[in-house]
Amino acid sequence: MIATATVGGVLVLLCLGLLASPWPFLAPLAVFGLAGLAALYRRPAWGLLGIAALLPFEGLFKGSEFTGAKLLGVSMIGILALQLLLRQLPDQRLRNNLWRPLSLFMLAYLISLMFSEHYELSLGHLRELAVGLAVFFITVLVAAELNLKMLCRVVSLSVAATCAMALASAKHQVGGRAVGLLEDANYFALLIALAAPMSAWLALRANSLPARLGWLAVTLLLLAGMTKTDSRSGLVVLVGCLLIGLWHHRARLRQIRSRHLGFVLLGAAIFIPLGLASLPADYVARIKSLVELKSGINAHQDASLGRRASYLVVGSQMIRDNPLAGSGPGTFPVHYAATGFAKAFSEQAGTTDLYRRAHNTYLELFSEIGIPGGLLFCALILFGLRNFERARQASLASGDTERADLATHLGLSFLAMALFLMFLSAPNHKYLWILLGLSGYLRLDAEARATRLSQTQ
Template sequence: MSASFGQTSLVLLTALLFSVTAFVSGYVDPTVPLLLFGLPAGLIALLICLRYPDHTLLLLVALIPLDFFAQLPNAGPTLSLFKLLFPIVATAYVIQLASGKLTLLPLSTEEKFLALFVVFAIIMVPFSVNVLGSLGTIRRLVSVALLYFFITRYAELWPRFKLRLELAVILPSVLSVILGLFGSSTGSNMFSSFTDDSLTRITGATTQSPNDYALILFLPAFLSAARVIQPSQPLVRLFWLACTAILLGGIVMTFSRSAFLALAVGMAAPVLLLWRHITPFHVIGLVASLVFLPFVLPAEYVERLASLGNLFGDGQRATELSLLRRANYIDVGMRIFEKYPLLGSGPGTFAWLHAKPEFQSLPFLYGVERMPHNLYLQVLTENGLVGTVLFLTALAMILAKCARPVLRPAPLVEVAFYAAVLAALISTLAMGLFVHVLLNKSFWLVLAFARISARDYRSPETG
């Protein structure tokens, strides 16, 4: 009897045993069968996840833009499919390491700095100004860091995993945007509690804010655009072109000014690096797009973009609430940094200190906890100079390694994937100026793709 046949038999016999038990117990207590009926399915799912952890990991990635469907009924935010499946992936990885099916790959230099940053944050928890708040933050930080670790390791060990990972990023994101557009077409967002009196901002099939949702779409949009460039059948390229248009449209329909600026920066950088591939046709297309873009964008979106001029305005124009809040975050952050410059106030403590009169200059915000809406301000205040140096060093090294393949003299089809990842990375880092993305799964997913692209690239000098 083969091992696979034995495993299959065990699964089927166990499922049959629970089903018979459920049927018999129904004569004793009618409420029992429904509960026990779910046990066989749950057990089978558990065994499948343990047997195929790479597929389970792809499912977790696919659920990032579809996190509304990862929520469990009546469980609230305390339990979701992410939290149920992630320990299974971790357990399966450890089992495969112990059995010799996987090898523990060494950390790269930038990964060592990221690991040191996470370890430093863990060490600082007992010295935090709010230990309980820091514990929750550390749990999430370790989770997203492990997500990065598992993705990069499976991608390096199994070459086919990279292709599946790309599809798991692009296709669910397209579905998420489509669902979000249908949901928002009714004038309300069926997936999220976010509301806006003046416009309906889509967040796809997620429970996240529009800014966070736009961040999710950066990577799939650029990856999809890279697939358009690849040589393939016309219908296939048309499909990826449609996916790219849907994803970019989803970013637009979030009505996020921050996302617009970050996307512009992310698109500009690879174009400048790929100047040798720029033709007059590309220039004409770019100019035409810039000319006609204001006419196809929603009027509300153009008005929101025009409000960016308030940053440099005076009088009443400069009093827009969102801009005042961001200025206040910086003020609070500088006060925190002055008191805790070297080691920081502790992970996840910015919002708690934001409510304290000692750090808050606006009396009407006393007792109001808010996050800084800035990745770098969050790291600086909560992790101090030590944590900031570790974090920024890792990001700088990742960015440099990610740009290296794009700079080489090669056909556009060969560097398209690398350029897409670089554009997503730059857009994400630029978005960090406006959103606290440290604990976002999408942020660490982009870092994972940057690591994969750097690993995948082999320079002519090294072979």
């Protein structure tokens, strides 16, 4: 009765407040909002699924202070903090082997913040990073009740939906390159490279032929979207993940009998030429430029590669000037704008185009927060990759091939993210911190399953 009266009172006050506000039309939505909060309180993992599903659509809310992912995130933080205070969550939910390297990284980050050359700019960078840290905290707490197959589904389908938009409409392209609902083709390629291993796992583990064909179609749609991005880094990352995936599934490849080999070769003879022929001519030209790198970078012929080379020059000088604490989080664009490279590679009139990020998360962190902080961030990434590897090994040891495949494909998604960080500045990317949080849980869960199995034998 007390809880009911309290909720009723809150609902009445909320409705009255909205009626007196400039947005009285939102008053009826208060009932649905409270119902949603109640559902999240009972099933916090649904909130993380919602955040993962909404990330590719954040471009729809560009310029808005309130987005679906932000509202879900704030609600989740409040709910989980309350549940921790009321001791409604088991203490083992907080177990994760990434807390120590993460704490050391944040210590190095805060030291760099204290000595920053541009304190207000660094505070803005800290606010952005805090979003990723909050997502990591949410993931660690709800991972035990999270449906990982559903996570793969929502990520694959949401990214595939933006791929379909980009392929169907030029409105979702910039300069002929697909960007989905984002502003940069390479960031869109990152989402595709991250979602492709998940959709491939769903296709491999589908229970029926129609479901398998459906997820195969989703995977092909993702690959088609990748070719439309014209992203060279995306191609390199996808090929690397494909080779690792084939190595993991090599036992299945051995099951191909000699009588099936003819059909495999026939399919390859048909689909490989069709796939190569469907590649846009501009994309083929960009891929060829990677082969020509051994003869050096010509900034006049390829301004993109020239800009990336200039980022390395500026970042290296920043590291030499401040090797321990860096120049301060978020200060790379200020240093770059002060060089001649900024004007030489400026594509637009005005000063805003001069302030460019490093387009390399590792270089950016080494130059902004110093060598110790950069090494600790790299350690976080390596710990995450090691966690997925150990989860795969423990699952195979216990005979759970499905969990081993899941750990492998989620690890490939995380590897795609880790490799893409060499081409993009995205230390606060929510998918990065979600996968980091999941890596520790998957390892602990797989090792616990293996231990229980060994004790029962």
